[in-house]
């Protein structure tokens with residue numbers, strides 16, 4: 724009987740670790756996505772020497788990014804046009820895409836564990 728219980732616990736641990744691993748992979752996927760979205764929809768207007776200000780994820784801290792997306796992002800970009808799409812940035816990006824970009828900025832902010840400039 725004891726051995727049966729032991730085997731069942733081992734199976735549970737095994738299943739648990741598969742679950743954790745697959746979740747890790749999908750989180751990694753989102754990060755990639757956030758970087759691509761940032762490159763395509765943010766960096767073009769915020770490169771070095773840009774009149775709109777140079778911004779990369781590591782330009783701000785995590786709290787500053789959160790405050791920016793909460794209070795300023797829409798107000799500052801409401802009239803901003805994405806030339807490539809011939810559309811307003813705020814009409815082109817979906818809420819989900821903005822969330823992914825925000826997560827990417829926060830995850831790679833100046834005070835994050837992996838600050839990034841998004842230039843590589």
Ligand code: HEC
Pocket residue numbers: 761764765766767768769774775776778791795799800803804805806812824
């Ligand atoms: C088509 C050009 C354009 C695109 C694309 C764009 N921005 Fe901006 N951004 C601007 C302009 C214009 C301002 C306002 C500059 C000012 O107030 O002088 C601004 C301001 C900012 C600021 C500074 C806000 C402040 O505190 O004053 C940040 C941070 C920023 N943008 C981040 C982003 C992020 C993140 C993205 C991508 C989701 C993005 N921008 C996409 C043009 C753009």
